[in-house]
Amino acid sequence: MSPAHVTSFRPVIVGAGPAGVRAAETLVAAGLRPLVIDEAARWGGQIYRQPPEGFQRTKRALYGFEAGKADALHRAMADILPGVDYRPRSLVWNIEAGALDVTCNGGSEGGRSETVPFSHLILAPGATDRVLPFPGWTTPGVFTLGGSQVALKFQGCAVGSRVLFLGTGPLLYLVAYQYAKAGAEVAGVLDTAGFADQARAVPGMLRDPATFAKGLYYVGWLRARGVPIHSGVRPVRVEGDGRVEALVWQRNGREERTACDALAFGLGLRPETQLADLAGCRFRFDAMDRAWVPERTPAGRTSVPGVYVAGDGAGIAGADAAEMAGERAALALLEDIGRPFDAARVAHLEQRLAAAARFRRALTGAFPFPADWAASVPDDTPVCRCEEVTAGTLRQAARVGEAPEINRLKALTRVGMGRCQGRMCGAAATELLAQALGTGPDGVGRLRGQPPIKPLPFSAGIRDEEKAS
Amino acid sequence: MIARLDMERLQTDVAIVGGGIVGGSAALFLTRMGFSVALLERDWCGAKASGVNYGGVRRQGRPPEQLPLSQRAHALWGRLPELIGIEGEYVRSGHLKLARSEADLASLVAYNKKVAEFGLGLEIVAGADFRARYPVLGDRAVGGSLCPEDGHANPRIVSPAFARAAARLGAVVREQTPVDHVERTGDGFLLRCTHVGGNSLEVRARVLLNCSGAWSGRLAESFGEPVPLSSAHPCMAVTEPIARFLDVNIGVEGGGVYGRQVERGNVVIGGGRGFALDADRARPARNAVLTLMGEAVDLFPELRHAHVIRTWTGVEGYTPDRNPIIGPSATTPGLFHAFGFSGAGFQIGPAVGEALAELVRDGRSSAPLDAFRITRFAGVDQAPGIPAPAGH
Numbered sequence: 001m002s003p004a005h006v007t008s009f010r011p012v013i014v015g016a017g018p019a020g021v022r023a024a025e026t027l028v029a030a031g032l033r034p035l036v037i038d039e040a041a042r043w044g045g046q047i048y049r050q051p052p053e054g055f056q057r058t059k060r061a062l063y064g065f066e067a068g069k070a071d072a073l074h075r076a077m078a079d080i081l082p083g084v085d086y087r088p089r090s091l092v093w094n095i096e097a098g099a100l101d102v103t104c105n106g107g108s109e110g111g112r113s114e115t116v117p118f119s120h121l122i123l124a125p126g127a128t129d130r131v132l133p134f135p136g137w138t139t140p141g142v143f144t145l146g147g148s149q150v151a152l153k154f155q156g157c158a159v160g161s162r163v164l165f166l167g168t169g170p171l172l173y174l175v176a177y178q179y180a181k182a183g184a185e186v187a188g189v190l191d192t193a194g195f196a197d198q199a200r201a202v203p204g205m206l207r208d209p210a211t212f213a214k215g216l217y218y219v220g221w222l223r224a225r226g227v228p229i230h231s232g233v234r235p236v237r238v239e240g241d242g243r244v245e246a247l248v249w250q251r252n253g254r255e256e257r258t259a260c261d262a263l264a265f266g267l268g269l270r271p272e273t274q275l276a277d278l279a280g281c282r283f284r285f286d287a288m289d290r291a292w293v294p295e296r297t298p299a300g301r302t303s304v305p306g307v308y309v310a311g312d313g314a315g316i317a318g319a320d321a322a323e324m325a326g327e328r329a330a331l332a333l334l335e336d337i338g339r340p341f342d343a344a345r346v347a348h349l350e351q352r353l354a355a356a357a358r359f360r361r362a363l364t365g366a367f368p369f370p371a372d373w374a375a376s377v378p379d380d381t382p383v384c385r386c387e388e389v390t391a392g393t394l395r396q397a398a399r400v401g402e403a404p405e406i407n408r409l410k411a412l413t414r415v416g417m418g419r420c421q422g423r424m425c426g427a428a429a430t431e432l433l434a435q436a437l438g439t440g441p442d443g444v445g446r447l448r449g450q451p452p453i454k455p456l457p458f459s460a461g462i463r464d465e466e467k468a469s
Numbered sequence: 470m471i472a473r474l475d476m477e478r479l480q481t482d483v484a485i486v487g488g489g490i491v492g493g494s495a496a497l498f499l500t501r502m503g504f505s506v507a508l509l510e511r512d513w514c515g516a517k518a519s520g521v522n523y524g525g526v527r528r529q530g531r532p533p534e535q536l537p538l539s540q541r542a543h544a545l546w547g548r549l550p551e552l553i554g555i556e557g558e559y560v561r562s563g564h565l566k567l568a569r570s571e572a573d574l575a576s577l578v579a580y581n582k583k584v585a586e587f588g589l590g591l592e593i594v595a596g597a598d599f600r601a602r603y604p605v606l607g608d609r610a611v612g613g614s615l616c617p618e619d620g621h622a623n624p625r626i627v628s629p630a631f632a633r634a635a636a637r638l639g640a641v642v643r644e645q646t647p648v649d650h651v652e653r654t655g656d657g658f659l660l661r662c663t664h665v666g667g668n669s670l671e672v673r674a675r676v677l678l679n680c681s682g683a684w685s686g687r688l689a690e691s692f693g694e695p696v697p698l699s700s701a702h703p704c705m706a707v708t709e710p711i712a713r714f715l716d717v718n719i720g721v722e723g724g725g726v727y728g729r730q731v732e733r734g735n736v737v738i739g740g741g742r743g744f745a746l747d748a749d750r751a752r753p754a755r756n757a758v759l760t761l762m763g764e765a766v767d768l769f770p771e772l773r774h775a776h777v778i779r780t781w782t783g784v785e786g787y788t789p790d791r792n793p794i795i796g797p798s799a800t801t802p803g804l805f806h807a808f809g810f811s812g813a814g815f816q817i818g819p820a821v822g823e824a825l826a827e828l829v830r831d832g833r834s835s836a837p838l839d840a841f842r843i844t845r846f847a848g849v850d851q852a853p854g855i856p857a858p859a860g861h
Contacts, residue, residue: 096755113759386709402633408513411520411625419709419778451753455709455776461762 010117011333012037012100014092014275015124017045018319019311019326021077023122026330028083030339035085035116037092037102043077045126046146047319049153050074062153064178065214066319073323093460094451095121095278101451103460113460120306120337122329123275123294124322127312129266130427132373136238137265138385145266149175158184160262164247166190166235168367169268170211170318173218179264180225187260189222190233190249192267192370198231204362207355211320228258234376238263267369270427272313277449279307285442288364289316291427292446298350300329301336308332321356324349374435383432384425386418391432398436405445409433419455422447475668479641481505483829484660484674486648486688488514490624490815491807492680493631494822496640497552502830506640507672508632509662511647511681512749515628518682519815521783523705523727523739524624525718526816527564528589529616530580534792534840535817536587541836542820543618549627552819553634557627558731563717564619565603567610567768568595573722577614589616605714609768614722621718621729621737624815631822646670651677651691653801676829677804683786684748685794685808689843693800697789697846698809702743702751702782704761708775710734715769726764736772738765743782753780787811788846795821795841797828805829806843 011027013020016038027034036043042050048063048070063070087104093113094101100118103111129144136142143151143159145167151157158179164187165176172191180186205212223229236248236255246259276294277283282303283292293315300308308329311322328349334341377383379392393413394403403409406429415429416422422429426447434441483499485492488510496508508514526546528539545552549559568574574595581591594602595612603613636642643664650661657675664670679688686698715730726740741757758780766772788794788809798804805828807821814821824834 094755094758096752101755113755115755402629405513408516411513411516412629417779419776421779451755451758451780452777455778456758456762457776458762458766458772458774460759461764461766462756462759463763463767 009119009337010035011120011122012116012118013122013124014038014100015045015126015311015313016040016043016077016086016088017124017126017311018047018073018322019124019126019313019329020045020122021073022323022326023124023310023330024084025076025080026327027333028080030334030341033083033085035087035118037087037090037100037116039089039091041089043086043088044070044074045319046150048073049150051154051156055156057156061181064174064181069319091454092275093453093456095275096451103456111457111459113456120308120333121279122300122308122310122326122333123279123313124309124311124326125272125275125313127269127271127316128423130268130270131265131424132267132370132428132431133377133381133383133391134235134237135378135381136240138382139238139240139244140242141240141244141261142238142263142265145169145171145175145264146269148262148264149178152178152182158182158262159264160244160260161185162187162260163262163264164188164190164258164260166192166233166247166249166263166265167267168193168370169266170215170363170367171266171269172367173215173222175264176222176227177218180222180227186222186227188228188230188258190235190247190258191229191231191367192233193367194232197368198366201362201366205359205366207362208359211359234370235265268367269312269316271315272423274421274423274449274453276302276307276309276313278451278453280304281307281309283446286315287442288361290369290431290441298328298353299332299346300325301332306336317356317360321353321360324353324356328353374431377432383428384415384418386420386425387414387416389413389415389425394429394432395436398433403433404437406430406433406447407445410447416447421450421453477668477670479507479670479672481507481641481672481674483507483676483678484509484658484672485678485680486651486660487679487681487685487808488632488642488644489517489519489680489682490515490628490631490818491519491810491821491825492678493519493628493635494819495678495680495807495825496635496642496822497631497638498823498826499829500635500638500640502826504826504829506635507674508635508640508642509646509648509660509672510632510642510644511684513629513644514632514642515625515630518783518785519628519818520625521705521781522624522785522812522815523703524621524729524737524815525564525720525727526559526622527616527619527718527720528816529564529566529591529614529619530720531813531817532792533584533587534837536584536589537836538820538824539817540587541823542817545819545823546622546816553627553630554637555626555630557622557630559620559622559627560732561618561620562729564616564720565594565613565717566720566722567606567613568722569610571611574612577612577722581614590618591616603717605769605771615717619718621731623731628815628818631819643670651688653692653803657803675803678825678829679804679806680808680825682808683784685786685806689798689806692798692804694798694843696794696809696843698786700745700784701787701812702745702753702784703739703812704741704743704753704757704780704782705737705739706753706758706761706777706780707738708736708772709778711736711771711775714771719768721768726761726768728765728769736769736775740764745784749784751782751784753782785810785812790845793821793841794843795824796838796843799842799844
């Protein structure tokens, strides 16, 4: 091991979504040349994911109300491309001693690994769907909400011809709307949040009337087209042998069945925090995200000097907030290296970020986490699909007192040891363990990050002939 | 005067510091002999090197002085479910040590002769016979030495199970309980501990066992016998499950990569070193991971299309001669040490625990321990640098 010593100034941004692009734009405007590393083939992140080049659908069709924002972000990056070093299809799989390890070619086969030193690092890795298992959730035809949206935006395909939407959060209604607009039949929208939750949250959500109005518009639009929308729903089981045929669900103790050939579900988002962990950042538990997130100042500074976080990867706040947070983190970087920066702009951004945080609190109230899930999921439901670990196995380990903590639970049961390394199953395992121990998700510790943060192909390895050269 | 409610006091025959496979098995055998035991573990039992090692259950390649203990351990591994209540994914897959040159093959032949008296059942396989029996290895080795009854197991579940089995028989096992202070008293030892939850524990014991792995040096030193122990961090990685191609645990003569494939198809590989994050934690080093991956795919082209899904390492104590320290203290009656296994403690661990129990009961062990006495390092006052990887 030879620690990579950075001898010169080298700012690196990981992620080219709303936060990463705005951070890059801000640094370029200040005369710097950042390296931008992104997993996707084209910039935009998940929310403004671009279709492959030559794709015919319009931005209006792809992004709906958000077309203007998507277009602005795409143009912003296109405009600064000559001023940045841009590495698409590249996976940062490790951070060690002031350098990133990056495989090109999207981390897929054939990609080499390269060690990239940084002097300053802005992490904007985004988020994934938060998934809580229920009986039948591994049946082919069950997708995450975000995955369903990516299929539509990136590949122009729907996950099924009659799609049922389940879960909670703004994305639930948005994706259902996008599917209906794209011509798919929407079998229904089943919200785990109750009507009362949403009514209570209205005053808070009116802090951002435009966003609130959009939400109302999606609901109204779907209802007007006869799409059944139910609140206070709990899934019972997926029916179908080898492919989803229906979802049985219940509300107020009454079971109903909705036929569908695909189910899209998600319960909000969870931040991607592994890189901040490998960078050595201190973490704190965030009650709203029900997850550990890197400690950060309003400017996006972490506990590690020179490492900044922005966007949903630093705690879920949505795309608009991510754009502001990316810019704010870049301004902090400029301040930290003694460059001039716009203090009025800083004050403005922090004010708007604080408002976004207040709106986010209201949203969390409107779409609350279904806290009863952990107690209700049957023992035989798989939680970790890679390692085939069931809810019952996790409960058993907790019950006999062997696993009072999440890393111990992983060691003893294999939960989170598979391909996803807990990125998908970690939230569910945490909730189950906490419930079994009679504590909250903050009381069971945090899964330790280990490289590689995503599966690393053997082609990344150093071969004898290379060592010789 | 009312006693403080959060102070617990225990009086036992034996106090054991360290709940790895050595401390855990010592607790198990002592409890079976009828001793009262308190096992104190700073982390979780079997969570350090005992639980995160490669999982090789291997006698082949050990120096002759370890083989009597290793043979006893082999018998104990054969009774694993009876001892600890689980199978622990233990399989006697065979351990094949590869020779990648004629010189390496000659060295394997020499080893076979040297250890013939111990009855490991080693078999040299070479030439056409080797290629016929191990077509998967192609011409990447000229031959190898097979130990048919060696194998592998899952250390994450085997190692904690020893302490758990001891607890079932009545041993007091305290996890998350670091020992803050140890002293020799008139008739034994006094240990003061603080549970991470804040409660205090005081243990008085006639006998003290130092089984705290890479952290054992401190305790030994506090009794006036410093040991040149250094920490190192063997680097391991595992793939997603892939089609079964490897039914034997593979090592390479002269060191380098080692690999095994578990029942469900994941391939576990090891080689190279990690680096310390602090005194307690380590992480695989990037160059070690990438080199390990390159060497592994050269040895097993079946990995060409696979991915490494997880890497890890642990903190292991190494001695200058790569032999452990097992036996009585030279300074303090009633104190016994067992540490410094130098990357090869998993297989031998259960027999070390049994030998410690015999030492406590009889004052002597039925397996020879002379080579492992702590006094052999007298005068060696400097810990060596990071040692080279041991052969597997």
